[in-house]
Amino acid sequence: MNAMLEVRDLKVTYRSGGRTVPAVRGVDLTLDAGQTLGLAGESGxxxxxxxxxxxxxxxxxxxxxxxxxxxGEDLLTAKWSRMRAVRWAEASVVFQGAMTALNPVHTIGDQLVEPILLHGRRAGEEGGRTTEKQARARAGELLESVGVPARRMRSYPHEFSGGQRQRIMIAMALACRPNLIIADEPTTALDVMVQAQILDLLSGLVRDEGIGVIMISHDLSVLGQMCDRLAVMYAGELVESGPSRQLLDAPEHPYTRALSRAFPTIGDPASRMAPAGLPGDPPDPSALGAGCPFAARCPDVHEVCDSTPVELWPAGPGRQSACLRALPGFPNISTARHEIEPSAEGARS
Incomplete structure (x- = not known):
């Protein structure tokens, strides 16, 4: 059975000030219906x-x-008319920062109704277009499903709390019953109680509707709670992927270990009083060398890491790691540890 979404050798390069900056460098991903995939990593x-x-x-x-x-359809070569049909109706986005994503001069009811009317054939009754009355009814159902009273349809975004606005964004993403939702930091700036409610809401939608979700966050604890599988990114590449519980309990890549140790463990005073950080800064994507991009910050770096290209290699059942130490026979030399000062210059050397 084919995956609902399959990404092959995806590369994204920005042109800026006469130079090119590779932001994504050869990423492969798959997502099945009813599955949640988490994307983790530092900012940038x-x-x-x-x-x-x-x-x-x-x-x-x-x-x-x-x-x-x-x-099975390549969206990168699809016509714009096809992309217009895919967006909202088949795949939608929960953007980071609901206050900036919602239109401040329109009521939330109007903003929910608009995509339903535009893509009405999918959201309405079989064989017909969705009427204004049907769209309003659907908008009210959506609000109720995410815990916002339907009577608030005439309210404006500024009249809601941050958690309510985030719920409204999720309702908008569900307006046309998509198969895929991309959630970009959906719990950023929310308190822990509202964050838990949002995560429970998304989990219920995956379970009840069978949709696929790609969830982006720098918080591994959030992704571990929400996602079936995790993919960790560093300098535009995947450095580790696998089942979320396995990856968090026993990370293979040094970068994943550093991310997981950056969060204090509840009930563990040692980790709370001395959380482990990661020295240095992420590398300049336009000045990467031939070797491992994490070598300059890696506590377990070996002399071959600076010059040997890395890729995702098998690291156990259903797991992959872009670390030379994942290869059979790689020498485990404890004396090859590498210390740097926590500065941008050290990270980019």
Whole structure:
């Protein structure tokens, strides 16, 4: 059975000031219906660029190559009329920051009704267009399904709390009953109680509706709670992927280990009082060398890491790691540890 979404050798390059900046470098991903895939990594690792490229939402300065196969159809070569039909009706986005994504001069009811009317044949009754009355009824049902009273349809975005606005964004993403939802940091800036409610809501939608979700976050604890599988990005590449619980409990790549240790463990005073960080800064994507891009910050770097190209290699059942130490026979030399100062210059050397 074919995956609902399959990404093959996806590359995204930005043109800026007469130079090219590779933001995503040869990423492969698959997502099945009813599955949730988490994308993790530091800011600037390429997560949002990767996600927005799937529906061709990047600016004109971005050059995208590779394949994005949605139900077997390559969206990167599809006509714009086809992309207009795919967006909202078959795949939708929950954008980061609901206040900036919602239109402040229109009521939330009008903003929910608009995509339902535009893509009415899918959202309405079989064989006909959706009427205004049907669209209003559907909008009210959507609001109720995410815990916002339907009577608030005439309210404007500024009249809601941050958590309510995020719920409204999820309702908008569901307006035309899509098969795929891309959630870009859907719980950013929310308190922990509202965050838990949003995650429970998304989990219920995956379970009850059988949709596929790609969820982006720099918070591994959120992704571990929500996602079936995780993919960790660094410098525009995937450095590790696998089942979420396995990847968090026993990370193979040094970068994944550093991310997981950056969060204090509840009930563990040692981790709370001395959380482990990661020295240095992410590398300049336009000045990457031939070897591992993480070598300059890696605590387990070996002399061959600076010059040997890396790729995702098998690292156990259903798991992959872009680390030379994942290869059979690689020497485990403890004396090859590499210390750097926590500065941008050290990270980019």
């Amino acid at each position: 690792s390429g997560k949002s660029t990767l996600a927005m490229s799937l529906l061709r939402l990047l600016p004109a300065a971005a050059e995208v190559t590779g394949q994005v196969l949605y139900q």
